[in-house]
Amino acid sequence: MESQRIDNREIYLRLRVIQAEGIDDPYLYPYVDNRDYAVLLWISPGEECRTRIVKGLPNPVWNASGTIFLKEYPNIHTFLNLEVLRLSSVNDPGTSNGVAIVGRGKIPLPREFNSEKVGCFPLVRADYKKEDYKVEGDITLCMELKRRE
Numbered sequence: 001m002e003s004q005r006i007d008n009r010e011i012y013l014r015l016r017v018i019q020a021e022g023i024d025d026p027y028l029y030p031y032v033d034n035r036d037y038a039v040l041l042w043i044s045p046g047e048e049c050r051t052r053i054v055k056g057l058p059n060p061v062w063n064a065s066g067t068i069f070l071k072e073y074p075n076i077h078t079f080l081n082l083e084v085l086r087l088s089s090v091n092d093p094g095t096s097n098g099v100a101i102v103g104r105g106k107i108p109l110p111r112e113f114n115s116e117k118v119g120c121f122p123l124v125r126a127d128y129k130k131e132d133y134k135v136e137g138d139i140t141l142c143m144e145l146k147r148r149e
Helices: none
Strands: 011-021 036-042 061-069 079-087 100-108 116-127 132-147
Touching: 011 036, 011 079, 036 061, 079 132, 100 132
Parallel strands: none
Antiparallel strands: 011 061, 011 132, 036 079, 079 100, 100 116, 116 132
């Protein structure tokens, strides 16, 4: 069975980033003095988009919507990648540009057209003390795979 190629201008993902919870808990990270956050999202490397910057302590709310066109669906595009960023972060070790990644996620895209995938998805965070990653916090978002008519 041969896969059917779909015109790359026809398929897109409607996306709404709602909020993140449980990131940068003030009891675990008391040294954090600036709580400005944004979410960096991508399906194809090099084609990232970002939410606006919001304040949050510790639960930032974006309620941001957007569209991402899927050029290689379904052959390559299967996941939404995201990073929750804390900006203007001068106290974090190892950051030279003031940006600290406080959570990462990789979420499978919806498989059916016109059906929403809504949920609260876990985030992982680097644990520099153990040179490992730990699950910490989550992000709530809504995705819908659409075909241009």
